[in-house]
Amino acid sequence: MIHEVNDKLFAGKVVFVAGGTSGINLGIAQSFLACGARVAVLSRSSDKVDAAVKTLHDMGGEAIGFAADVREFDAVRDAFAATEAAFGKADVIVSGAAGNFPALAENMSSNAFRSVVDIDLIGTFNVLRSGFDHLNRNGASIVNISAPQSVMPSPMQSHVCAAKAGIDQLTRCLAIEWGPYGTRVNAILPGPIEGTEGMLRLAPTEQHRAAIEQALPLRRYGTKQEVADLALFLSSPSAKYITGAVIPCDGGLCASGGRS
Ligand code: HXC
Ligand code: NAP
Numbered sequence: 471m472i473h474e475v476n477d478k479l480f481a482g483k484v485v486f487v488a489g490g491t492s493g494i495n496l497g498i499a500q501s502f503l504a505c506g507a508r509v510a511v512l513s514r515s516s517d518k519v520d521a522a523v524k525t526l527h528d529m530g531g532e533a534i535g536f537a538a539d540v541r542e543f544d545a546v547r548d549a550f551a552a553t554e555a556a557f558g559k560a561d562v563i564v565s566g567a568a569g570n571f572p573a574l575a576e577n578m579s580s581n582a583f584r585s586v587v588d589i590d591l592i593g594t595f596n597v598l599r600s601g602f603d604h605l606n607r608n609g610a611s612i613v614n615i616s617a618p619q620s621v622m623p624s625p626m627q628s629h630v631c632a633a634k635a636g637i638d639q640l641t642r643c644l645a646i647e648w649g650p651y652g653t654r655v656n657a658i659l660p661g662p663i664e665g666t667e668g669m670l671r672l673a674p675t676e677q678h679r680a681a682i683e684q685a686l687p688l689r690r691y692g693t694k695q696e697v698a699d700l701a702l703f704l705s706s707p708s709a710k711y712i713t714g715a716v717i718p719c720d721g722g723l724c725a726s727g728g729r730s
């Protein structure tokens with residue numbers, strides 16, 4: 471675990487995690503904090519924001535939280551402005567707010583499809599676009615949380631596949647546009663991660679889990695820490711020549727296409 475090796479890796483740095491109040495993204499926020507960063511988290515539920523900030527404070531670090539919806543540009547912009555006022559400009563932005571439910575396209579309304587695209591893709595644009603105005607651009611790292619669905623067409627996931635594929639392309643486009651400022655933009659595709667809302671929704675039973683694990687080359691779910699370690703690496707000086715990369719952390723799922 472990177473934070474056990476270097477708990478000062480992000481000392482003095484400011485990290486903003488959109489969707490950072492539960493699951494994989496909270497794990498990422500905790501890991502940056504454990505490496506010395508001051509952390510801001512944002513999500514819709516003020517109860518979840520309060521609980522996440524308490525968790526981060528209980529770890530002994532500095533953290534603030536904002537109850538806001540990534541679909542609301544002005545609210546996200548205000549959260550970045552408040553973070554800058556409290557901690558200074560951001561050095562790292564993690565964009566991980568997302569929504570998912572399994573549904574066939576023929577059973578989705580236009581609004582159902584739009585909801586996921588709005589949260590995942592437009593939300594990521596809102597976070598990055600507003601965050602860029604409050605970023606220490608030279609040396610900054612942006613990490614988008616995508617999913618294997620971005621490269622693996624999957625039934626019951628047309629909305630997520632479309633939204634996450636958009637995030638991957640946005641990652642590459644902004645890496646090109648913002649590279650000259652010294653800002654790197656990368657994305658992580660987490661595989662099935664244990665103990666998360668996402669997998670509760672997609673694989674609610676032990677039988678589902680067993681079938682998914684059998685189709686993974688590494689034959690197991692991943693952990694939140696394994697995703698967080700990649701986010702830390704991508705934002706560290708060790709990755710300073712990496713930008714525009716879309717990197718699976720998925721036990722081999724993307725490589726195998728889900729075929730065991
Ligand atoms: C068909 C559905 C549906 C379903 C919702 N809708 N669930 N349609 N089948 N199972 C429709 C609703 O009827 C509505 O359409 C529209 O979607 C919006 O629903 P709302 O509840 O009004 O939206 P909202 O409150 O904005 O909530 C967004 C949400 C919700 C995505 C629907 O599930 C959510 O807030 N999720 C956040 C938490 C989450 O999903 N975490 C997991 C992330 S995992 P109508 O037409 O009736 O208005 C992930 C990838 C995992 O992203 C990858 C794993 C490998
Ligand atoms: P999660 O716990 O539900 O995390 C989603 C986070 O986003 C929550 O903090 C949620 O809090 C927030 N959020 C949702 N909609 C929002 C909105 N409109 N505005 C602001 N915040 C919003 O789910 P997870 O399973 O850990 O997934 C985290 C990320 O990893 C997602 O990007 C997901 O696509 C990706 N991923 C997960 C898996 C997996 O195995 N779980 C696999 C691949 C990719 P609020 O409800 O308070 O808003």
